[in-house]
Amino acid sequence: MKRIFLRTAYDGTAYCGSQIQPELPTVEGTLANVLSELSDENVLLTGASRTDAGVHAYGNVYVFDTKLSIPPDRFKYAINTKLPPDIRVVESMEVPADFHPRHSVINKTYEYHIDDGFIELPFKERYSAHVRQKLDIEAMNEAAVLFIGEHDFTSFCSAKTEKEDHVRIIYNLNVTASSPSVYDNRDIVISITGNGFLYNMVRIIAGTLAEVGKGKIKPAEISEILSARDRTKAGPTLPPNGLFLLKIRYEDFEK
């Protein structure tokens, strides 16, 4: 028996989230079908991170046990030939039998993309939120640094969260904007790295930074919103399509 680690990239548009659900298209369900077909038995996967419907990933992680004799780094090819093009295994390797994808995580990085063009371009629709107002990137970065460090993120998580401990560490948070090419559309990227994230946390931080970019919240108010521990003090939850789970880093095999 070998334990195989899969790093997967997917376009979440067509899926009801990453986690398996009966009768619904999910990333995990699609991977499980392919693996069950390959190994002629019912394969169970364990995922590192639940992503909501419409959320994308460059590197979500799944682990499974198998008796298949395929060399571990060749699994990606075997699986990719049977996957639809909106899911790709980008890395496959063997990990120790006690490896769990939700343990020994050093940090996770997400990106949230916003397009502030006057008219939303068709190419951006799947992959960014649209804000019809030019955002002040400098003000957004002034606000962003106030999130860095250890904080109670109760104001920045959905009331639906099941987690009791709302303290997380943000290692890095910054905002960049590409130069507009054909029209005034910019790709504004909010990049965030932390030791863990609460339900909807990145989308609420992005929604709050967008309000700062519009001038509706002042950068200095971020500290007050954090201390308030009250979800109603922060900005709105931006839609799922702008969110990308970029990378999950693990102890041992990550530099």
Add this chain to the structure above:
Amino acid sequence: MKRIFLRTAYDGTAYCGSQIQPELPTVEGTLANVLSELSDENVLLTGASRTDAGVHAYGNVYVFDTKLSIPPDRFKYAINTKLPPDIRVVESMEVPADFHPRHSVINKTYEYHIDDGFIELPFKERYSAHVRQKLDIEAMNEAAVLFIGEHDFTSFCSAKTEKEDHVRIIYNLNVTASSPSVYDNRDIVISITGNGFLYNMVRIIAGTLAEVGKGKIKPAEISEILSARDRTKAGPTLPPNGLFLLKIRYEDFEK
């Protein structure tokens, strides 16, 4: 009666090309349906440039005549509210009654996108061709400059072309590559501006430059391929999904 000019951006994935065809989804057909609904009569559009199934545009141009009293620059809003999100009118204005979108064109600019990552990412699939080999961008640019100027492009057009005159002027052709972000995937952009393009010309030039990038064609061979006036001497026609019609520039109202 007013003549209205529409600059349109579209994701060509779901359409059987730009030009209207009975019973098939097309960009022109979709626009014509919306305009006919708005004006309660059968509206005919004249397009500037035919794009094939799967080809995208940031700025293809359509013109139509109307008795509607909507201010010309407001047409874009009226139309966009009724269009699917994969087509957007980005500019609308009144033009003289004798304006024709295929006349008085100064030049057109296209972009062709290639991803040379080891594994194609799901986000690139609709918008670039995938080449599983690292391309030599410097060699591609050495080849690109040899296309600039007035040439007979018989070697670089589909044998299906109906045009007899194959002489065109290329004003600019260059190749850039973005830095890879999460994996080794780069966005390689072939940007080309000319006074006119033959059938499949950009896709064949892109296919030939990709062969140069792989080392299969030497940059200096471009001049021989041009002189040969023989389609079989050039590289393959790359797929439609990497192609974007960026902009059409007109006399009079373009700087």
